[in-house]
Amino acid sequence: MTEAGRRQGRSEIVVLEHHAGFFTGVASAWRDVWNARGLLFELIASSIRTRYKNSKLGVLWSFARPLVQLLIYYFAIGQILGVARSIPDFAIFVFIGLTVWALFGELINSMTTSVVDNAGIVKKVYFPRELFPLSTVGTSVFNFLFQLAVLLLAVAVFGSVRWSWDLLLIPLAILTLVVFALAIGLFLAAVNVRLRDVQHLVEVLLSVLFWASPIVYSFSFVQSALGSGLAMNLYMSNPVTLVVLALQKALWNAGYEAGQTWDGDFVLHLLITLVVSCVLLFFSHRYFLKMQGSFAQEL
Numbered sequence: 001m002t003e004a005g006r007r008q009g010r011s012e013i014v015v016l017e018h019h020a021g022f023f024t025g026v027a028s029a030w031r032d033v034w035n036a037r038g039l040l041f042e043l044i045a046s047s048i049r050t051r052y053k054n055s056k057l058g059v060l061w062s063f064a065r066p067l068v069q070l071l072i073y074y075f076a077i078g079q080i081l082g083v084a085r086s087i088p089d090f091a092i093f094v095f096i097g098l099t100v101w102a103l104f105g106e107l108i109n110s111m112t113t114s115v116v117d118n119a120g121i122v123k124k125v126y127f128p129r130e131l132f133p134l135s136t137v138g139t140s141v142f143n144f145l146f147q148l149a150v151l152l153l154a155v156a157v158f159g160s161v162r163w164s165w166d167l168l169l170i171p172l173a174i175l176t177l178v179v180f181a182l183a184i185g186l187f188l189a190a191v192n193v194r195l196r197d198v199q200h201l202v203e204v205l206l207s208v209l210f211w212a213s214p215i216v217y218s219f220s221f222v223q224s225a226l227g228s229g230l231a232m233n234l235y236m237s238n239p240v241t242l243v244v245l246a247l248q249k250a251l252w253n254a255g256y257e258a259g260q261t262w263d264g265d266f267v268l269h270l271l272i273t274l275v276v277s278c279v280l281l282f283f284s285h286r287y288f289l290k291m292q293g294s295f296a297q298e299l
Contacts, residue, residue, distance in 0.1 A: 026285050032128045040131050044138035051139070062143040063150055066098050073098070073216050087218050088254035092155055096247045097215030099151050103144040103174075104181055104240055105206055110136035111185025112192050112199050115295060122295050129292045130285070133189045137182060144174075155251050162253040169267070173246035176274040180239045183280035190291040213240045219248075220260055239273050246270055 033040070052058045073094050078084030087093050114132040115122060122129065155161060192198040212235070214222060226232040235241060245266070248255055 025289060026282060029128065029130065029285065029289055033130050033134065036128050036131060039127060040134055040138070043131060043135035044142070047135060047139045048142060062146045066095070066102050066147055067150075069098050070095050077216055083217070089158070089252065092151075092158060092254070093218075093248065093252050094216055095151055095154060096251055097213070097244050099144070099147050100173075100177065100240065100244050100247060101210060101213070101215055102147060103140060104177055104243075105210075106140040106143065107137060107178070107181035108185055108188070108202060108206060109199075110140060111181070112188040112202050114185075115189045115193050116196070116199075129295060130186070130288065133182070133185050137178065137185075141178065151251070160253045161251075166250045169246040169250045169270070172267075172270060172274070173243040173250075176239060176270060176277060177243045179274060179281055180277040183277055183284045186281070186288045187284035190288045193291070193295050209238070209240060212238060214244055214248075218260070219245060236269065239277065242266075242270050242273055 052061070055061065070091065074084070074091050078087075078090045078094065084090035111133040114136050115129060118132050122132075188198055188202060222235060223232070226235060248260075249266070252260075
């Protein structure tokens with residue numbers, strides 16, 4: 001690895017050239033990240049402290065948005081439109097979807113703008129640029145863990161826990177979602193440096209993806225409408241859908257009582273999605289490394 005710097009105005013622009021090898025370049029970059037893990041943890045801690053600075057409720061605000069969304073969807077869709085009458089334990093059902101979506105939405109939005117938001121540091125100081133999107137991942141997961149705790153408590157108090165191997169789907173599904181989001185987020189973070197319209201486009205696409213996932217409507221409705229053809233295969237290719245269904249399978253016991261069915265190869269599909277997400281992460285990271293040399297100039 002070689003490092004070259006040049007002075008441009010008052011900013012120090014440092015260009016890092018990784019090994020040219022197809023695999024060794026990415027491996028070298030991850031070693032740099034590992035060596036800078038102390039700084040990564042400090043960035044995560046700093047972000048958390050900044051978010052809740054001078055706040056008396058602190059991390060409790062992490063619960064506010066999903067709880068408000070839960071109340072809105074529960075009353076507007078569940079009670080007024082009558083969806084709750086056809087979906088048992090509708091509050092738990094919709095809270096599972098909203099918890100997953102809160103994590104995914106925060107991951108994608110924060111990673112997309114992570115490099116641009118730290119433009120001043122990028123122009124003056126060198127350390128692995130991946131630390132910016134990775135630090136937002138750490139912050140997002142930190143917030144998610146509190147929401148997940150509330151979800152598990154709600155299931156224990158208001159629902160019923162079905163002790164089975166399906167509970168192991170929870171960590172597998174969360175890992176799949178984080179890896180997939182990281183793959184997409186690294187790519188978007190690099191593109192957004194050059195084309196700022198990307199962050200606005202992401203907001204629009206996330207709105208579409210929300211309704212393309214079984215968050216506030218039952219998957220059984222989709223099964224009835226799409227059957228088992230190409231349209232269903234396309235619907236199931238959405239990783240968010242698989243993750244939501246995985247957590248429903250693990251935590252929404254009323255779904256079994258209501259006759260909700262899951263594909264017999266569901267776990268296999270989830271594992272395949274995780275593998276594909278890892279492959280996407282490799283290529284998006286390579287693209288990020290290719291583009292990072294021009295970040296300082298673009299910013």
